[in-house]
Amino acid sequence: MLTSSQARIAATATAIVLLTATPALALGAIIRTDGLLSDLAPSSSGPFDGARARVQIAESANGASHAVLTVKGIGAAAEGQTFGAHLHDGPCVAGDGAAALGHYNSHVQGGLSPEVSDRTEIWLDFTVADGAGTGTATVPFVPVSGSHSVxxxxxxxxxQTGAAGARLACLTVSW
Ligand SMILES: [Cu+2]
Incomplete structure (x- = not known):
């Protein structure tokens, strides 16, 4: 017969095992990549010239996924500003913003009539603090592999529209 304190210790040990085991089972990295941002507005200097970015997308057990964008080395002129960022369907080609095509949209991929929202697209807007910014998104789909970009x-x-103004910079997100 366990004393109540022994039972508590056993229950705690079980909880620790579950907590440590669950992330490895539930989350699978789809893509993890980093590098210098490519300039999509090379005719003018901007806050993302020379900045680096990292993108991670992980799949969870229920068919959802979680994405994280981290940008570092952003110019001081952008301090405190918020910038739109998205997973796009096409590749990242320096100097050619159009090559990235439109937003990756799960309804378009699935042949449904497109709905533009943060549930059907991966939006990773971030606000700059100390030259860095992080954007995260959790969506109820797993993006299909291809030559994509952020x-x-x-x-x-x-x-409402998903629009975020001029395309400034991009990173290849291909898997
Ligand atoms: Cu975009």
């Missing part, structure tokens, strides 16, 4: 825009994402 594009950083000049303005925050409009929640």
């Amino acid at each position: 594009v950083v825009h000049a303005a925050p994402t409009n929640p």
